[in-house]
Amino acid sequence: MNYTPATPADQARMLRAIGLSSPAELFDDLPPSARRTHLDVPRALSEIEVTRLLRELSESNADLAHHPCFLGAGSYVHYIPSVVNHIVGRAEFFTSYTPYQPEVSQGTLQTIYEFQSLICLLTEMDIANASMYDGASALAEAAIMAANVTDRGTVLLASSVHPEYRQVIRTYVQGLKFSLVPDPVDQSGTLAPEHVRSHLNDDVACVVVQYPNFFGCLDDLNALADVVHQTGALLVVAVNPLALGLLTPPGALGADVVVGEGQPLGIPPSYGGPYLGLFATREKYIRHLPGRIVGMTTDTRGQRGYVLTFQTREQHIRREKATSNICSNEALCALASTVYLAYVGKAGLRQVAELCLRNAHYLAEQVQTVPGFRLAFDGPFFNEFVVRCPVAPATLNLRLRDVGIIGGYELGRDYPALNDALLFCATEMNRRADMDRLVEVLRQCGAQRAASGAVETGRADG
Amino acid sequence: MNYTPATPADQARMLRAIGLSSPAELFDDLPPSARRTHLDVPRALSEIEVTRLLRELSESNADLAHHPCFLGAGSYVHYIPSVVNHIVGRAEFFTSYTPYQPEVSQGTLQTIYEFQSLICLLTEMDIANASMYDGASALAEAAIMAANVTDRGTVLLASSVHPEYRQVIRTYVQGLKFSLVPDPVDQSGTLAPEHVRSHLNDDVACVVVQYPNFFGCLDDLNALADVVHQTGALLVVAVNPLALGLLTPPGALGADVVVGEGQPLGIPPSYGGPYLGLFATREKYIRHLPGRIVGMTTDTRGQRGYVLTFQTREQHIRREKATSNICSNEALCALASTVYLAYVGKAGLRQVAELCLRNAHYLAEQVQTVPGFRLAFDGPFFNEFVVRCPVAPATLNLRLRDVGIIGGYELGRDYPALNDALLFCATEMNRRADMDRLVEVLRQCGAQRAASGAVETGRADG
Amino acid sequence: MAEPLIFERSSPGRAAASLPAPEVPVVPLDELVPAAFVRADLPLPEVGELDVVRHFTRLSQKNVCIDTTFYPLGSCTMKYNPKVNEDAARLPGFAQIHPYQPEATVQGALQLMYDLQTYLAEIGGMDAVTLQPAAGAHGELTGMLMVRAYHDERGDVERKRVLIPDSAHGTNPATATMVGYQVQSIPSDDRGNLDLSALRSALGPDVAALMITIPSTFGLFDERILEVIGAIHEVGGLVYGDGANMNAMLGQARFGDLGVDVMHFNLHKTFTTPHGGGGPPAGPVGVKALLAPYLPTPVVARRARADGSLEYYFDYARPRSIGKIKAFYGNFGMMVRAYTYIRSIGAEGLEHVGEAAVLNANYLMERLKGAYDLYVDRRCKHEFVLSGRRQRRATGVRTLDLAKRLIDYGFHPPTIYFPIVIEEAIMIEPTETESLETLDEFAEAMLAIAKEAEENPDLVKHAPHTTEIGRLDEVAAVRRPNLRWKPA
Amino acid sequence: MAEPLIFERSSPGRAAASLPAPEVPVVPLDELVPAAFVRADLPLPEVGELDVVRHFTRLSQKNVCIDTTFYPLGSCTMKYNPKVNEDAARLPGFAQIHPYQPEATVQGALQLMYDLQTYLAEIGGMDAVTLQPAAGAHGELTGMLMVRAYHDERGDVERKRVLIPDSAHGTNPATATMVGYQVQSIPSDDRGNLDLSALRSALGPDVAALMITIPSTFGLFDERILEVIGAIHEVGGLVYGDGANMNAMLGQARFGDLGVDVMHFNLHKTFTTPHGGGGPPAGPVGVKALLAPYLPTPVVARRARADGSLEYYFDYARPRSIGKIKAFYGNFGMMVRAYTYIRSIGAEGLEHVGEAAVLNANYLMERLKGAYDLYVDRRCKHEFVLSGRRQRRATGVRTLDLAKRLIDYGFHPPTIYFPIVIEEAIMIEPTETESLETLDEFAEAMLAIAKEAEENPDLVKHAPHTTEIGRLDEVAAVRRPNLRWKPA
Numbered sequence A, B: 001m002n003y004t005p006a007t008p009a010d011q012a013r014m015l016r017a018i019g020l021s022s023p024a025e026l027f028d029d030l031p032p033s034a035r036r037t038h039l040d041v042p043r044a045l046s047e048i049e050v051t052r053l054l055r056e057l058s059e060s061n062a063d064l065a066h067h068p069c070f071l072g073a074g075s076y077v078h079y080i081p082s083v084v085n086h087i088v089g090r091a092e093f094f095t096s097y098t099p100y101q102p103e104v105s106q107g108t109l110q111t112i113y114e115f116q117s118l119i120c121l122l123t124e125m126d127i128a129n130a131s132m133y134d135g136a137s138a139l140a141e142a143a144i145m146a147a148n149v150t151d152r153g154t155v156l157l158a159s160s161v162h163p164e165y166r167q168v169i170r171t172y173v174q175g176l177k178f179s180l181v182p183d184p185v186d187q188s189g190t191l192a193p194e195h196v197r198s199h200l201n202d203d204v205a206c207v208v209v210q211y212p213n214f215f216g217c218l219d220d221l222n223a224l225a226d227v228v229h230q231t232g233a234l235l236v237v238a239v240n241p242l243a244l245g246l247l248t249p250p251g252a253l254g255a256d257v258v259v260g261e262g263q264p265l266g267i268p269p270s271y272g273g274p275y276l277g278l279f280a281t282r283e284k285y286i287r288h289l290p291g292r293i294v295g296m297t298t299d300t301r302g303q304r305g306y307v308l309t310f311q312t313r314e315q316h317i318r319r320e321k322a323t324s325n326i327c328s329n330e331a332l333c334a335l336a337s338t339v340y341l342a343y344v345g346k347a348g349l350r351q352v353a354e355l356c357l358r359n360a361h362y363l364a365e366q367v368q369t370v371p372g373f374r375l376a377f378d379g380p381f382f383n384e385f386v387v388r389c390p391v392a393p394a395t396l397n398l399r400l401r402d403v404g405i406i407g408g409y410e411l412g413r414d415y416p417a418l419n420d421a422l423l424f425c426a427t428e429m430n431r432r433a434d435m436d437r438l439v440e441v442l443r444q445c446g447a448q449r450a451a452s453g454a455v456e457t458g459r460a461d462g
Numbered sequence C, D: 001m002a003e004p005l006i007f008e009r010s011s012p013g014r015a016a017a018s019l020p021a022p023e024v025p026v027v028p029l030d031e032l033v034p035a036a037f038v039r040a041d042l043p044l045p046e047v048g049e050l051d052v053v054r055h056f057t058r059l060s061q062k063n064v065c066i067d068t069t070f071y072p073l074g075s076c077t078m079k080y081n082p083k084v085n086e087d088a089a090r091l092p093g094f095a096q097i098h099p100y101q102p103e104a105t106v107q108g109a110l111q112l113m114y115d116l117q118t119y120l121a122e123i124g125g126m127d128a129v130t131l132q133p134a135a136g137a138h139g140e141l142t143g144m145l146m147v148r149a150y151h152d153e154r155g156d157v158e159r160k161r162v163l164i165p166d167s168a169h170g171t172n173p174a175t176a177t178m179v180g181y182q183v184q185s186i187p188s189d190d191r192g193n194l195d196l197s198a199l200r201s202a203l204g205p206d207v208a209a210l211m212i213t214i215p216s217t218f219g220l221f222d223e224r225i226l227e228v229i230g231a232i233h234e235v236g237g238l239v240y241g242d243g244a245n246m247n248a249m250l251g252q253a254r255f256g257d258l259g260v261d262v263m264h265f266n267l268h269k270t271f272t273t274p275h276g277g278g279g280p281p282a283g284p285v286g287v288k289a290l291l292a293p294y295l296p297t298p299v300v301a302r303r304a305r306a307d308g309s310l311e312y313y314f315d316y317a318r319p320r321s322i323g324k325i326k327a328f329y330g331n332f333g334m335m336v337r338a339y340t341y342i343r344s345i346g347a348e349g350l351e352h353v354g355e356a357a358v359l360n361a362n363y364l365m366e367r368l369k370g371a372y373d374l375y376v377d378r379r380c381k382h383e384f385v386l387s388g389r390r391q392r393r394a395t396g397v398r399t400l401d402l403a404k405r406l407i408d409y410g411f412h413p414p415t416i417y418f419p420i421v422i423e424e425a426i427m428i429e430p431t432e433t434e435s436l437e438t439l440d441e442f443a444e445a446m447l448a449i450a451k452e453a454e455e456n457p458d459l460v461k462h463a464p465h466t467t468e469i470g471r472l473d474e475v476a477a478v479r480r481p482n483l484r485w486k487p488a
């Protein structure tokens, strides 16, 4: 294909206008020794060919429309109302850029204002920005913000925070001076406030937890906030915003910064991206908020309008004094979430969240009926839960794959002590019949192992 | 799902405003004996469920993205540039209606004006309308128009016109007094002008041919026009507009009315509809042209603008004096074709047509290398051709299906004398490898038959 | 901004499309087809991909549409077109199947058609349905051809007249004429019902049928519908029910139960398939058993396989059929959308549509009937017809002016000057998918315009003021027709 | 028309979504989760489906975009975003796959990523590529963390300074700071090159790196680039190449061949992934072999299976890696689009992009340089920077005013007031996907505005005149911040 409209005649006319005889002269200022006009990539394809190629590549993946999936762990399979894609697919939204010129960008600006409002309502926080790259990088920026706000250097990071998020924080702050203190999780799957207290000191800028946490469990944020605030640290909470359709929002429980992964709100799994970093905090921290912010104001005729505001915080103007370098963000994903939240609305988000909760609890209950399988934690959970298995998790997942099911997340990857455990997730998209099939496979595997008496690599349960 | 936004409170407010106490009172004027408030159709589904249902239904069909297809016969598998669907999917186009109010419908009006222009350019006719339902109904309306223009009662219909088109003409005119004279086709697959001459008389309003005809062959329109015009009849030609990317347009060969099926121009096969009836003719017949017409004019400020025009021809105003009852037409399909033609353009349409021609001729040549298979006609053809087979066509198609190929059209359905024949089609979408696979299957079937000596239902060739 | 024609954007040698090279051996073209058959020139536009995208995207923005604007076009049922319908119709298993594929490879499509036939029959109270007609008018043609076939087959060949109310849509008389009948127009009485005595005096053994729209294009339900239909049946005539306005009847009464013998459905009205700037529509026809033999071929049927499972197929064995009315099987893409709609809102949704649509219409009528004359002041159904004659007489403001002024208020105008028997008609159909808030906003605009018509008639007479394009010279469009672009 | 907030469209009890009933046994909620965890209220909007569609469709029309409008925003490469890319990214096999699915079930995705890594490495002249960074700035962070890891690992811990030209984009200094470096700004000379003597005097053993944008944000290619890079390397520093402007270089010279050690690509600029009103972007990073060990984990690798076929997998065994910079593997959806673009236009297309983009820019510069001051009058690359100082001094018309006036002419304004070192900067990047006709129309508008600024400055100062919304009070937006809707 070819997206360059200039014909040879056009090219000649332009060259003539600028007094050149060949396009090569346009590059006279390049060092000849470094010129290289040939690129070793495949030749151009026609639209028919490229479409066929991409279809074939895509069809060599097992897509989740055709494979029941019990993976969560930071990326969720939820229903995306048709309306969301129709709106997001409007060229006016996807082929425009950052609304630097508000008079011709009110569409984007108003939707961002609505997005900020929705995130505040969902989290019960005061202010929110226009988005971050994803949940992990939002959490890293929150930790940096907490360090700046408190002028302290230690981040207390719960081990029940998503392992990849913890890695990202580590990467982000390796250039800075503060350090991370991992904190173990107890039998309830949550963080004991007393335990947190024992780690707090004058240098702790913030305590970082996830809600629901990586194991699906629900920490007592209120109790944690009390403890954390006693030493002047901030409570930073990474949320699954969809869960907030049902759960008490962290803003009502004492959180100072709420970040999260917006993907469950109308964004497809897309093999891990693009997703949507949420970032909300208290009004007093407005000048510490990273990223873009849209505000409502009035125009010369007194009409309501929207603009990018507080731009003096940003790297455009502050340059080396900026605390974050984020520039382009996830605006279109924020739009998707805005449309999603408007569409499902008050009643719908609650319904979706309840369906997730109910399906996950049904599955958990059924799994526990299989001899040898038991839940690792006894605290309340939302739509994910950890199962200790009498058969190696990898083996179970292979067996599930044989019947077309994408199984759970193998926790041994990140938690050696949980190398016999799978993290299962259920959402409104999981059919009861598929859950029953999954349980049936576990039952067969369990029975086979019992029969053979074979020792699997997974830890046998007591 | 539910698309009715009134809440119980809204309903109560509205009822109060009109002085009613229950919605049932709105229907007091209906005869109680005929009231029936229950409908025996399935219960409502949520979006998740309805989407799943439709996906499952659709996946129980063998789609042509995954099955090489050698069917043509009035519906063609062509590439549709991505741009076409993006434009046609714009709500401003698909959720508006007939542009009765030009000030808020210039988008639709200008695209129809462009469509009319493109059809005139493609066919080399003077004027075109905004569309008919499909090729078949356009042809029927053309026959009626010819009868009105000439005030004659006989239509001479070539047997090489699509059998379904011929049936539709018959249905359309059964209420009127004119009659149809089928005309046989000779060994070249085309209509002999002398033969036509022998059927002409003072009551013949028009001669109707297809170009390329149903067998894929190319009639000598020029010679036919000469003969037809001698008795004052009109030459009506049904075209495959995509073929006109390569072929001499009927307007240059003496056609008086050119109709056609616009489906090859950017419209998916969709199991036979919606398609796009094309209708073009000479300027002098403007008041006989059925359907909507858009004209360019100026507004009060002297600006160029577009309006529906010559509406006095239409049933809105002429009522029982109208010669056609068409009201809604295929506007969105006309838009698709407009975008398609703009996109492929001068060079592209020619290229597509050439690829069709080349692929079809390659396939024809290969098929003829298989013992026992031969072309039924010896005249020039575009991208379809008739093959006489030594094995029953239905058997061949079944064998092709076994390897995932959708075979040719079984001509015995319509032409008993061709009950050993298949009509094959190739377009730019057929891969050489698939054509070779098809030929290989024919070869195997032919060989098996030769080996077994079995008598098939198909006529054995000489 | 004015958008040039795509032809005016053309530049020699520019191209958007790229096609693959032939995979087959390339032989000289004239070995494949004689040179006389090859055209010398193909004067199509030469533009780049961005040119195409920008041109049509800009043009699109020159339309208002349901998705941006309340669009109360009477008799057109401009209700919301669900997005999920569009997704369904674009699935490759529906969009990418060929009409002549073996039936075994398209069982999903056939099942969908079969079920849709069944649902429509139930909704219309009919015994059988054909999905083949492409539009409402096409359905009328199909239905009236069946009426004719029925009479003819019975040797009842003297039936020449079709009775049609004066309020009928123009397609009704045009259809009757196409089928070879004489049209006799029947006036309405002052309650908007068919004038029963006029009807009775028109009756006779040569009446082939009555074509009647239910509710009528006045938006009214004929209070003596059973008598009317009974009278036609008494003289051996059949009753054709134009179902364009059927939205009002959903969940209230079925055409079949009222005595209608043959009817059409407008999938693009009642069943939410999009209007597409003028189409594609779809106009399935339902019939009572007496007309079923005449249905176009094929119809979709179902049978049990040896293993008990169901198999769907086309039944072509219909010797008394009127034949085909369209190539293939109808506007399948529209069937997918209508099917999706019916399954989405289900029985409980369909049963509620009529009530909600009629309530919206009556509420709006109530709000407007003080400021505008009402054609007949009684309970309306899906729509109501106002008259602008008061404004016309008072200050010379015509209905056309009122309509144009509505554009300035951000609304698509209602249908105007139809039904033609009503002076300065303004036909308003809000549909059930519009909210009370929208109805109120529209009512406020209509009331404000009524006031403007009194106090500042010129403002209204020169509307619209907010559009890029002003009123267009339609006379010049006919006098000096410019119906296509021509190369220089 | 003004569009209310979605919250203002809310009506109690209204709902768009419909969810299925639970298939599992329904037990009381508090048996599943303690009541304390359940929120009392969820103050989200309550609107119908048509409300949602109409609201956002109307809002969309308040944007201009590439698909409607020439959008010459300098440094943003607002080129055409091919539709076929969008189709590819939406295929279920790409959009509907989970990042933790077994690798065997996503070989197509992995192959695409592997090939994209390879193509980008070739295009950048780099040895290895990570696709993980989500944006240009994120790529900078990734790259500079690798620079730091490299120096640290060598025990070279005294390197504290990063040199950055004064013309650099703000993300460069912000990034260096985030990584813990001190930023030293280096001025430019009067040909728009880096001031070589200033650079030399800033050199020293504590220089960690130079971050340099190629071509620069002046739209100029540094005429002594090899000397500049050589000088950094001589003191043991590394060179970070900001590839945001790389469009100009395609088919001309590769960053790696110029000596750059680490660079980022902006898929949303050079590789046509859409800008989405601000994102999502994607900023893959390429490195020379010396930095490859530090790439984020995982990278996509390939190996032969026993049967000789290829298998793609994630390589996590990277002990010297800086770690992860983002959850999962990067903005995969953007990778699909960029891959589609690269395969679509292929080698011959990519090789031509730079030339076409640079020719367009030079042509436009030539047309405008009489009417506006040009920052440096020499051959530009993908863009050029004008200054509105002449207009400012003559009649007080500021660059902001010129930009707003362009809106009235139907164009999106260029980037303004950047680079910040240029007074009243107007930074124009036409890209290669715009036609000569469009460039000419834009040039005419710019020339007309220059004239207006002289003859009728007030007209320009109060622009735009054709938009629904006038200039907005940005001061009030900060003084009385209203950053969200609050329930009454």
Ligand SMILES: Cc1ncc(COP(=O)(O)O)c(C=O)c1O
Binding pocket: B326, B327, B328, C075, C076, C135, C136, C137, C138, C169, C171, C172, C213, C217, C242, C244, C245, C266, C281, C282, C283
């Ligand atoms: C009452 C009535 N009957 C018939 C028709 C014709 O339907 P179609 O436009 O689908 O042919 C219409 C169209 O508006 C109508 O309103």
Ligand SMILES: Cc1ncc(COP(=O)(O)O)c(C=O)c1O
Binding pocket: A326, A327, A328, D075, D076, D135, D136, D137, D138, D169, D171, D172, D213, D217, D242, D244, D245, D266, D281, D282, D283
């Ligand atoms: C020169 C330059 N560098 C870096 C960036 C940052 O890229 P991103 O917005 O993708 O983070 C930009 C963005 O405009 C830029 O122009």
